[in-house]
Amino acid sequence: MSEKNYDVIIIGAGPAGMTAALYASRSNLQVLMLDRGIYGGQMNNTAAIENYPGFKSIMGPELGEQMYQSATQFGVDYQYGTVESVSLDGNDKLVHTTDETFRAPALIIATGSEYKKIGIPGEDEYSGKGVSYCAVCDGAFFKGEDVVVIGGGDSAVEEGIYLTQLAKSVTIVHRRDQLRAQQILQKRAFANDKIKFIWNAAVEEVQGDDKKVTAVRYQDKESGQEKIINAAGVFIYVGIKPNTEALDNLKITNADNWIETNDHMETKVPGIFAVGDVRKKDLRQITTAVGEGGLAGQGVFNYLQTLTDVD
Numbered sequence: 001m002s003e004k005n006y007d008v009i010i011i012g013a014g015p016a017g018m019t020a021a022l023y024a025s026r027s028n029l030q031v032l033m034l035d036r037g038i039y040g041g042q043m044n045n046t047a048a049i050e051n052y053p054g055f056k057s058i059m060g061p062e063l064g065e066q067m068y069q070s071a072t073q074f075g076v077d078y079q080y081g082t083v084e085s086v087s088l089d090g091n092d093k094l095v096h097t098t099d100e101t102f103r104a105p106a107l108i109i110a111t112g113s114e115y116k117k118i119g120i121p122g123e124d125e126y127s128g129k130g131v132s133y134c135a136v137c138d139g140a141f142f143k144g145e146d147v148v149v150i151g152g153g154d155s156a157v158e159e160g161i162y163l164t165q166l167a168k169s170v171t172i173v174h175r176r177d178q179l180r181a182q183q184i185l186q187k188r189a190f191a192n193d194k195i196k197f198i199w200n201a202a203v204e205e206v207q208g209d210d211k212k213v214t215a216v217r218y219q220d221k222e223s224g225q226e227k228i229i230n231a232a233g234v235f236i237y238v239g240i241k242p243n244t245e246a247l248d249n250l251k252i253t254n255a256d257n258w259i260e261t262n263d264h265m266e267t268k269v270p271g272i273f274a275v276g277d278v279r280k281k282d283l284r285q286i287t288t289a290v291g292e293g294g295l296a297g298q299g300v301f302n303y304l305q306t307l308t309d310v311d
Contacts, residue, residue, distance in 0.1 A: 003094070003101045006032045008300045011083055011095065012110030014041025015064075016276030016289035016296075018071035020108045023297025025074035029304070032102055033071070034095065036082045040064025041112050042277070043286065045134040052286050060136070063286075083111075083246045091271060091307060105307060106271045106300045109259060110293070111243040113277040113284070118150065118238055122206030122213075130213025131206055131234050135159035139166045142233040148173055148216050150203055151237035157181035157189050159235055164194040171229055173198045173218060198229070206234055242278045254280055265296040271303055 008024050010017045013035035025031045038044060046060030055063070072078055081097035086107065088094070093107040115133040117123055123131055132138040135149075139162065147167045149160040152174035158181070163170045172179075172189070177199045179186050189195050198218070204226075205217040216229045244257045252259050252267040258280035265273045275292035277284045 003103050004032070006030045006077070006102060006104040007304060008032070008106040008108060009034065009093065009095050009102050009104045010108040010110060011035075011086075012041070012112055012276065012278075013039035013068070013078065014110060014112050014276055014289065015043065015067060015286045016112075016293040017041075017108065017110030018067045019290045019293025020110060020273075020275055020297040020300075021076045021293075022071040022074070023294050024108075024300050025071075025076045027298070027301040029301065031076045032104070033076050033078045034081045034083065034097070034102070035078075036080065039068045039078070043067075045136055049286065085246050086250060088250075088269070093271065106303055107273070108265075108296050108300065109244075109247065109267075109272065109274040109278055110276045110289075111247075111278045113240040113242045115155075115237065116239040116241055118203060118236060120203060120205055122208060123236070126206050126208050126213045126234075129211065130208060130232060131236065133236055135162050135235050138233070138235075139163050142167050144168050145232035146171070146230060147233035147235060148229055148231040149235045149237065150174075150216075152176060152179040152181065153237060153239075154181045154185060156235075156237035157185045159237060160195055161185070161188055161192060163235065164192055167194070167233070169194055169196065171196045171198060171231070173201045173203060173216070173229070175202055175221070176200065201227075240277070240284075244278060256280075264299050265292055266299065273299055 007029040010033045013033050021031050021033045043060035043064040048057045050057050085096045091105050092103050095102045143166050146169045149156050149172045160170045160172050200221040201218040203218045207215040242258050244253050259274040259278050260280050261274050273296040275296045276289040
């Protein structure tokens with residue numbers, strides 16, 4: 001398998017990865033940006049973004065497109081590729097995809113995170129047939145229908161509010177007796193007549209017929225009773241996990257598989273940086289991802305200078 005050489009390889013093309021690509025390429029570095037899907041990351045699954053400076057409100061995919069055009073204007077090589085592993089060869093980092101191997105002295109990991117599954121009967125069986133993890137992607141299929149949202153955090157409440165534009169009703173089912181979402185989102189949800197809440201509920205099964213979802217079965221944790229909610233769609237938001245499976249041999253993740261860095265986005269391996277939602281941090285937002293991408297993009301240039309000084 002042939003190798004292609006760059007100054008820096010960026011794995012991931014969300015807001016963090018694209019910002020890193022912009023800063024690194026403006027420093028006249030040869031930059032490869034890899035992603036297994038379309039650029040934009042989770043912005044593609046977001047409806048209106050209201051907390052990104054410069055835009056009162058903008059659709060997620062639109063912001064992703066604008067970031068991509070900005071990030072690639074200085075000659076970034078953008079390619080699709082699923083990373084299987086990363087290895088070290090002296091100062092060089094080798095990124096192995098299913099089809100090719102890429103080599104660079106610097107690596108920026110911006111692989112992000114993904115939604116967790118509940119692991120209940122029917123969840124996989126009805127995926128794409130009523131079970132979804134993205135209201136923006138699939139909400140239009142449920143116009144005039146009753147849908148269930150499972151979860152109580154920001155994503156669950158925000159997507160529940162979005163679904164009220166399309167669905168007949170939205171029932172938010174939460175395992176606790178209160179939401180974990182931001183107060184502004186809670187206020188909007190409680191004020192929306194199309195949203196109902198079921199508290200202290202342990203979801204046990206997604207039910208359906210041969211073609212689609214028809215209901216959700218849950219246990220009322222207070223009474224112990226089994227209950228059914230009739231629904232055509234189930235949207236699941238119960239947490240996220242980092243996309244770090246291909247990085248295990250680098251030993252840069254903590255016990256929960258998040259990558260730890262210093263304030264300069266450097267991992268404990270020289271020349272490897274991490275940015276965005278794959279990092280261990282408190283706030284996962286587009287604004288924080290962009291800031292981290294800028295730091296890493298400039299940090300790569302500084303790191304490569306130290307290698308030149310040694311030579």
